[in-house]
Amino acid sequence: MNNKFDALKDDDSGDHDQEQGSPKDNEKEKLEDDDKEQSITRRKMVVPGPGEHPLQYNYTFWYSRRTPGRPASTQSYEQNIKQIGSFASVEQFWRFYSHMIRPGDLTGHSDFHLFKEGIKPMWEDDANKMGGKWIIRLRKGLASRCWENLILAMLGEQFMVGEEICGAVVSVRFQEDIISIWNKTASDQATTARIRDTLRRVLNLPPNTIMEYKTHTDSIKYVCVLKRRVGGWTSPGQDTSAWIGTV
Template sequence: MNNKFDALKDDDSGDHDQNEDSGSPKECEKEESDEEDKEQNTAKKKTVVPGAGEHPLQYNYTFWYSRRTPGRPASSQSYEQNIKQIGSFASVEQFWRFYSHMIRPGDLTGHSDFHLFKEGIKPMWEDDANKSGGKWIIRLRKGLASRCWENLILAMLGEQFMVGEEICGAVVSVRFQEDIISIWNKTASDQATTSRIRDTLRRVLNLPPNTIMEYKTHTDSIKAWEDFHGLVNASGGR
């Protein structure tokens, strides 16, 4: 398998910029043809399959990584551009090939996130699979993120939550004072499902009874984000 972790080394610029020079008609046609070829190649790459003799997972998954400078104004577009896709996998063996080479969350610095989502679902509130859903959030003291993240994603890949197709993905967010893990599901209004996810989360993470767990709908997250940035813009900056 090729090393796909070079995505972590990319800077935050240029991935989505287009050259404004239009060029000659022939050049334009060639560029359009090249773009079509790229899109077709990308579509081919997106579908991963288990190798011979490997143990298939029920769903394919994709690892993502993001990092940003705290305090820098963010937008939905800049957030999407800042997410780096590490790679997708379809089997237990393919998962371990990625995971064994990845930095553990506890060793990350700054304002960093790992995302593990079903293939085809972007780790964004606005994604069609996420927009009617929400997430369970657990804030962790420093030193617990690596163990909790591993337990969470192994439980997710092993279908321990027993909620059918409801699980979309999971996120670990490394911050300066604390770390945060969350698991996202499709239907925020389904209380039976969200309760089952909460109870399974407590069990697989072996959380103390007094651990605070918060469920937040993505609709509320979007509204809070818009309200905050509205206040920031109204104040003339940060």
């Protein structure tokens, strides 16, 4: 983790229709549209404040909570997941984090998600759909410490896998808690192995800890099979543990 982050941790603180207009006119309109989109994107993206320590990427916190056993759909999942806020610097992160409930104090089926800005915590997101996640099941009482260690390592670029990391999730359940880290390319075995080894190190996991890697494609297929079996209820983008007790 970079020194700036470590130091502050201790503070506690469209269609191409050529029938109308000339090619030059169409090209000009396209450039103007692109400029507008980029301008909107720039306005929406958070930036570090004066004198703050910028992170390599911007991130967004999300929260979701659901009644266990209740049928869910893609639409209801998207409605249920709430964006807490985005940040671009170490200081902005601590402003959010210092006021958030720790995972160990959450009740019911609740999830915190921390993803790079612009990536939704859903399997179907373009950045996630070809990827997967490392999953670790925790006994009760360990979620808060493991979650903090995981996200500090992610923000501090300790995984050393370039742009592969998409985000991380902590899922609070009745009998156990689950943490996972998502990456873009499930087929890149060298990268997934590096993420696994770094995860073991930053969480100080015992050698016999069971770690499971699951591709999002497999997760979607699994949910589709269950959907057919149980009459059409599913929870795309969400850990299947949210409604069937397993991931």
